[in-house]
Amino acid sequence: xxxxxxxxxxxxxxxxxxxxxxxxxxxxxxxxxxxxxxxxxxxxxxxxxxxxxxxxxxxxxxxxxxxxxxxxxxxxxxxxxxxxxxxxxxxxxxxxxxxxxxxxxxxxxxxxxxxxxxxxxxxxxxxxxxxxxxxxxxxxxxxxxxxxxxxxxxxxxxxxxxxxxxxxxxxxxxxxxxxxxxxxxxxxxxxxxxxxxxxxxxxxxxxxxxxxxxxxxxxxxxxxxxxxxxxxxxxxxxxxxxxxxxxxxxxxxxxxxxxxxxxxxxxxxxxxxxxxxxxxxxxxxxxxxxxxxxxxxxxxxxxxxxxxxxxxxxxxxxxxxxxxxxxxxxxxx
Amino acid sequence: xxxxxxxxxxxxxxxxxxxxxxxxxxxxxxxxxxxxxxxxxxxxxxxxxxxxxxxxxxxxxxxxxxxxxxxxxxxxxxxxxxxxxxxxxxxxxxxxxxxxxxxxxxxxxxxxxxxxxxxxxxxxxxxxxxxxxxxxxxxxxxxxxxxxxxxxxxxxxxxxxxxxxxxxxxxxxxxxxxxxxxxxxxxxxxxxxxxxxxxxxxxxxxxxxxxxxxxxxxxxxxxxxxxxxxxxxxxxxxxxxxxxxxxxxxxxxxxxxxxxxxxxxxxxxxxxxxxxxxxxxxxxxxxxxxxxxxxxxxxxxxxxxxxxxxxxxxxxxxxxxxxxxxxxxxxxx
Numbered sequence: 001x002x003x004x005x006x007x008x009x010x011x012x013x014x015x016x017x018x019x020x021x022x023x024x025x026x027x028x029x030x031x032x033x034x035x036x037x038x039x040x041x042x043x044x045x046x047x048x049x050x051x052x053x054x055x056x057x058x059x060x061x062x063x064x065x066x067x068x069x070x071x072x073x074x075x076x077x078x079x080x081x082x083x084x085x086x087x088x089x090x091x092x093x094x095x096x097x098x099x100x101x102x103x104x105x106x107x108x109x110x111x112x113x114x115x116x117x118x119x120x121x122x123x124x125x126x127x128x129x130x131x132x133x134x135x136x137x138x139x140x141x142x143x144x145x146x147x148x149x150x151x152x153x154x155x156x157x158x159x160x161x162x163x164x165x166x167x168x169x170x171x172x173x174x175x176x177x178x179x180x181x182x183x184x185x186x187x188x189x190x191x192x193x194x195x196x197x198x199x200x201x202x203x204x205x206x207x208x209x210x211x212x213x214x215x216x217x218x219x220x221x222x223x224x225x226x227x228x229x230x231x232x233x234x235x236x237x238x239x240x241x242x243x244x245x246x247x248x249x250x251x252x253x254x255x256x257x258x259x260x261x262x263x264x265x266x267x268x269x270x271x272x273x274x275x276x277x278x279x280x281x282x283x284x285x286x287x288x289x290x291x292x293x294x295x296x297x298x299x300x301x302x303x304x305x306x307x308x309x310x311x312x313x314x315x316x317x318x319x320x321x322x323x324x325x326x327x328x329x330x331x332x333x
Numbered sequence: 334x335x336x337x338x339x340x341x342x343x344x345x346x347x348x349x350x351x352x353x354x355x356x357x358x359x360x361x362x363x364x365x366x367x368x369x370x371x372x373x374x375x376x377x378x379x380x381x382x383x384x385x386x387x388x389x390x391x392x393x394x395x396x397x398x399x400x401x402x403x404x405x406x407x408x409x410x411x412x413x414x415x416x417x418x419x420x421x422x423x424x425x426x427x428x429x430x431x432x433x434x435x436x437x438x439x440x441x442x443x444x445x446x447x448x449x450x451x452x453x454x455x456x457x458x459x460x461x462x463x464x465x466x467x468x469x470x471x472x473x474x475x476x477x478x479x480x481x482x483x484x485x486x487x488x489x490x491x492x493x494x495x496x497x498x499x500x501x502x503x504x505x506x507x508x509x510x511x512x513x514x515x516x517x518x519x520x521x522x523x524x525x526x527x528x529x530x531x532x533x534x535x536x537x538x539x540x541x542x543x544x545x546x547x548x549x550x551x552x553x554x555x556x557x558x559x560x561x562x563x564x565x566x567x568x569x570x571x572x573x574x575x576x577x578x579x580x581x582x583x584x585x586x587x588x589x590x591x592x593x594x595x596x597x598x599x600x601x602x603x604x605x606x607x608x609x610x611x612x613x614x615x616x617x618x619x620x621x622x623x624x625x626x627x628x629x630x631x632x633x634x635x636x637x638x639x640x641x642x643x644x645x646x647x648x649x650x651x652x653x654x655x656x657x658x659x660x661x662x663x664x665x666x
Contacts, residue, residue: 068516070516070518132575133575133578133579143513146513146520146521147521178564179560180476180479180559180560180563180564183401183403185403187479187560188479188480188560210563210564210567211563211564211565211566211567211568211569211570211571212567212568212570212571212574213571214567214568214571214572215571215572215574215575216571216575224564226513227512227513227520227521227561228560228561228564230513230543230544231511231513231543231544231557231561231564231565232544232564232565232568233544234543234544234545234547235544235545235547235565235568235569235572236544236568236572237544237545238544238545238546238547238548238549239547239548239568239569239572239573239576240572240576241545241548242465242466242548242549243572243573243576243604245466246466246604247600247604250600250601250603250604251597251600253600253603254599254600256596256597256599257596257597257599257600259593259596260592260593260594260595260596260597260598260600261593261597261600262593263589263590263592263593263596264584264589264590264593264594264597265593266587266589266590267580267583267584267586267587267590267593267594268583270583270586271576271579271580271583
């Protein structure tokens with residue numbers, strides 16, 4: 001049976017969301033779920049969900065790496081933290097996949113150190129699954145590696161293409177390189193070199209894309225370095241938040257609008273659902289010799305449940321095998 | 334009297350928006366406006382606005398640089414284009430400010446070549462004025478220079494701080510450096526170096542900010558390189574567009590929602606107004622020894638009018654003088 005280790009101390013309101021998400025996933029998907037973290041706290045939380053599914057177990061870890069701790073240092077120092085324990089469980093093959101909604105940098109560091117990288121991969125990248133007007137798209141890298149070389153960008157494209165195909169069900173995913181303009185001549189020297197590499201990679205490379213191509217949905221994978229990807233992701237969250245807040249305030253500002261808002265309630269809900277990142281279940285850390293899903297700190301129990309679902313799918317569909325084949329196939333060309 | 338030269342061939346539906354914007358601005362602000370472009374086309378368009386304000390004149394330029402032409406090449410080859418003519422008018426002091434909604438790269442190139450840079454400035458940067466929940470903010474650079482060095486980022490911060498203070502009326506503008514996290518230790522070597530430079534610059538540097546700080550409004554200036562800034566700007570436009578489209582579709586999808594939308598009409602309009610970039614009148618190209626405002630290709634007549642207004646303000650408030658003083662004052666420290 002597939003075994004998934006979950007950081008019970010990960011999310012902003014851990015262990016509540018994490019444990020509830022685990023219980024929901026244990027019931028729905030039947031995976032064996034190992035809750036990693038402070039045993040007393042986890043037991044206390046689990047007590048709320050009686051009967052506790054028999055496919056849930058606990059792996060004690062006494063320490064927690066906080067959201068604002070320095071990734072490399074904290075992983076080195078807190079050897080009994082839940083995040084380091086997750087890396088060890090993956091390394092020792094006691095878990096087929098690991099999931100955390102905790103400190104992203106620390107999880108990247110722990111998973112990369114313990115699992116090592118797949119053959120042919122030089123850097124792991126975070127794949128951010130984003131809603132668009134035509135279904136989900138993967139942006140890679142969301143911030144694992146802020147100083148990406150052209151070869152890293154090439155590998156991101158190949159890895160996210162495999163993820164898009166096998167997990168999101170896209171046939172021959174369209175891969176774009178994020179740049180300041182569509183012309184091949186655009187961008188820094190590094191981007192121009194990445195363009196050439198992607199063009200001869202064998203994947204469905206559609207050329208440069210721009211920030212305006214997010215959310216339109218004419219691209220299945222957007223490749224960029226971790227700095228740009230991190231900014232793009234957070235700007236998106238910021239615009240969506242500001243828009244939502246303004247809408248709420250405005251709709252409460254007068255009676256007619258308030259009545260209008262009540263009548264249009266279902267439409268607002270439908271939009272919220274379509275834009276709801278929790279459906280996609282967190283971000284895969286691609287390139288490691290293992291399966292690791294990183295959730296948002298503000299993950300709800302539903303987001304945790306979906307992160308566990310996606311982790312299981314990545315194991316079942318053997319995404320890493322497809323990545324290795326695509327990378328080595330390209331090399332052999 | 335202040336003389337402003339406007340690219341009559343600039344916007345996507347030139348000369349219509351450009352000429353109407355010029356007429357509106359000539360009437361409202363009384364500036365002397367020089368329409369630059371094909372004389373016949375401009376005359377034909379001006380005929381619609383009889384009586385044509387006496388403070389509007391025409392400067393003939395036979396060529397047009399298209400939106401997708403390569404900036405440096407097109408400026409070199411099309412010597413009688415409206416964009417090159419604008420640069421010349423600024424250089425020869427026949428115009429106090431120049432405004433174009435045409436090819437951004439070509440305008441940056443023409444303005445920089447002809448006007449040269451202010452003393453102490455190594456690169457011009459595009460300041461993008463963006464709405465936030467607490468008023469307008471300036472992001473710099475929007476894409477003039479995609480390979481920014483730490484000293485360029487420092488100069489961007491100083492220039493946009495002056496713009497925010499003298500044009501947007503912010504006292505002691507809060508300047509943030511766009512990064513992947515708030516801690517001083519975050520980011521590439523180049524960003525860490527820029528952090529140190531900004532910290533000892535004498536402006537109100539508040540440290541690193543993240544993509545999530547856009548639109549919140551706790552920052553008056555966000556400094557970043559042109560690649561990141563360009564992506565952030567276009568992602569913003571993309572999210573706003575997608576959100577608007579989804580809202581429109583959803584609200585038409587059933588009768589109750591449609592009625593609700595009609596009742597809440599004023600609220601939607603109010604949000605649109607608050608998020609309306611056309612109010613801010615285009616993006617200043619900061620760092621050149623002259624005043625240049627670059628408008629969005631899709632500028633409406635109102636956006637053109639506001640771009641002319643802002644160009645005039647930059648002249649009247651002598652923003653360049655303040656920039657030079659801030660730069661040299663820092664150097665003398």
